[in-house]
Amino acid sequence: MSFGLKQSSPRALPRASAETLREEALRFQHDFNRQFAAVGEGERNHLSALLDHVPDHLFIKDANSRFVLANAALARDYGAARPEELVGKSDFDFHDRSRAETFFAIEQEIIRTGRARLDMDESIIRPDGSVQWLLTSKLPLRDDEGTVVGIVGVARDITERRQNDAARAGHARLLELILAGAGLDEILYNLALEVEGQLGDVRVAVMKVDPSGDCLRLSAAPSISLSYRRALDGIPVAIDAGACGSAAFRRDKVIIEDITTDPLSKPLREAAIRSGLRSCWATPILSAEGAALGTLNLYSDKVRRPSGREVQLISMATHIAGIAIERKCTEDRIQFMAHHDALTGLPNRILLDDRISQAIQHAHRRNRSATVAFLDLDHFKEINDSLGHRAGDHLLKIVARRITASLRSTDTVVRFGGDEFVILLPDLPRGGRASTATMHRIRAALAQPFDLDGMLYDVTCSIGTATYPDDGDNAETLLANADKAMYSAKHAGRNNVRRFRMKRPTPCERSADGQVTTADEAARSAGGPAKRIRTLRLPGGLPLSQRR
Structure with a gap:
């Protein structure tokens, strides 16, 4: 059997604040207590029709927490076709045991103490599996003698807010x-x-x-x-x-x-x-x-x-x-x-010292070697002067790609500045043959013609190498010695590879043009005499221009 109020009692609860929700719940309880015994069957039907238009959950339960009245909104979210299907049932018929036990314990406390529980955040699982969050108030329902005979509840859907x-x-x-x-x-x-x-x-x-x-x-x-x-x-x-x-x-x-x-x-x-x-x-x-x-x-x-x-x-x-x-x-x-050259995309000098130090540590632990090479393009200034900086920049990009393509994935090539590049070959066997072969492979790659502004140019390079542990045991020393070896290659006629030697070189070296250059003069040439201009040629040996 369901119970109800006179038609004039219920109000459609506005979607307002929690305080308004509590006030409406208290009014609902007061009206029910006053009219519960006197209401007739017809009035109950009118009440049910009106309650079904309220979007909030409205319900009354008896002292055993079984439904005696519910509106359509609650029935829908509980998976019932009509509100009457809830009458005589409890939350154990609709929810998992843990959730139902929580609801039951709260309601029995209200019935035992006569104290309301207001603005509780509760959740239920709808029939479609979705979670619905409710702001629920439950109040004691008393008869004319003031005895608590059940509870009256109102719950607002706050799922969207949550x-x-x-x-x-x-x-x-x-x-x-x-x-x-x-x-x-x-x-x-x-x-x-x-x-x-x-x-x-x-x-x-x-x-x-x-x-x-x-x-x-x-x-x-x-x-x-x-x-x-x-x-x-x-x-x-x-x-x-x-x-x-x-x-x-x-x-x-x-x-x-x-x-x-x-x-x-x-x-x-x-x-x-x-x-x-x-x-x-x-x-x-x-x-x-x-x-x-x-x-x-x-x-x-x-x-x-x-x-x-x-x-x-x-x-x-x-x-x-x-x-x-x-x-x-x-x-x-x-x-x-911060760590790469803006023009070529190669690592810059900031990364170089760290990578050389790591290569030295690795070689020391494994009784291996590591080679540092200094590479300088021969007569790069003449290309810049004759063709412009745009062509020079384009050449440097191609050079960077060709050097990279000639190396292992574990090797490093760095643009050191201008037309100078430093190459690091870590984890090599002792003896130096592997690094020498790599340098000649790079030199051969750079000897291939370069397309600059639609014209093909031959460009050569001079390379000097220094190897750990024979030629130095730190980055600074290896770089300095590789640089000296590179200038030795320059003075030996360019377009070649020279390895640094710790022992004093022979008193003199003969350059490609027949001039005799002492070892001291070769060392001083790092920042000294102007470079001799070489011939830039098209493939096949046809001179493109001749400058001296």
């Missing part, structure tokens, strides 16, 4: 990570966890555009299978490359409601189905200038579109991801500029 609070808190946590200088992968991983935690039934992947701009690289996917992560990583940035590749290419969101049928999902369809994914929504992560930095992908195991709340959270998450990625890119650019 979700917004959670989103703001997550937003703040991620910003704190960014400001604290956390690594980008850590930030993006935590962002994915935040989105998954707040939405509950989605899986998240965060991807970054590869430096080449041609593909996407997976940065974070905490809940996605290994097989699908492998399929995602490296997907092209292209209009037909799944949701994420297409979103990055278009710089606009792409929604695939059904992975099994949408043509756009074809590149990843089999891997997605094996991983239990049925829909995908990819949103580009954009820079402040609108360039694609990556994508945020959300996956569901149901065929559906994103909800309004999901769209809102995606917008927040992509904004945070954009800030984090742009900040990291800026930091990387600053770090790169």
Whole structure:
């Protein structure tokens, strides 16, 4: 049997403050106590119709915490077709045991003590599996003698408020990570966890555009299978490359409601189905200038579109991801500029000493050697003077590429300044043959013609080497001795390689033009006599210009 009030008693509770909610609950209790015994069957029906239009949960329970009255809003969120289906049942019939026991304990305390419990944050699980948060007030229901015979309750849906609070808190946590200088992968991983935690039934992947701009690289996917992560990583940035590749290419969101049928999902369809994914929504992560930095992908195991709340959270998450990625890119650019040559992109002198020191330590531990080489282009000034600095800069870039292509991945080439380069060959066997072969390989690479402003030019170089441990045991000494050896190569006629020798050289060296140069004069030539101008030739030996 259900109970009710006279038709005039209930009021549609406005969506206002918690204080208003408490006042309405108290009025509801007062009206019920006054009219409970006198109400008739017809009036109860009118009351039920009116209560069903109230958006908040309204209910009355007996002393055993069983429903005796409920409105349509509560019945709907409990999964009942009609309010009458709740009558005679308790929370144990609708909720998990732990949650039902919590509700029961609170209500029995109210009945035992006669004291109301106001403004409690409670949560229930709706039939669709979603969490609903409620601001609940429960008050004792008394008969005419003042005996507590049950409770009257009112609960307002505050799910949206809780979700917004959670989103703001997550937003703040991620910003704190960014400001604290956390690594980008850590930030993006935590962002994915935040989105998954707040939405509950989605899986998240965060991807970054590869430096080449041609593909996407997976940065974070905490809940996605290994097989699908492998399929995602490296997907092209292209209009037909799944949701994420297409979103990055278009710089606009792409929604695939059904992975099994949408043509756009074809590149990843089999891997997605094996991983239990049925829909995908990819949103580009954009820079402040609108360039694609990556994508945020959300996956569901149901065929559906994103909800309004999901769209809102995606917008927040992509904004945070954009800030984090742009900040990291800026930091990387600053770090790169501090340690690399702006023209060639090679490491600069700041990195050189550290790498030489590391190479020496490694060679000392393993009874190996390490070679430092000084390379100087022959007559580079004449190219600058005759063709201009733009052509000279272009030549230096090509030289840097050719030297790099002649080395191992573990070797280092540094632009030391002007047309001088320093090469470090770590972890070599004792004896020096490996470094000599490498230097001649570099010299041969640079001997190939250079295309400058549509004309082909021959350029040569002079190289000097010094090797640990024979020629020095620290970076400064090795660099100085390699420099001396390079100038020895210059005075020996250029376009050759010289190795530094610790013992005193022969009293004199004969240069390519037949002039005799003493060892002391060779050493002083580092900053002394003007360089002799060589002939610049086209391939085949045709003189391009002759200067002396």
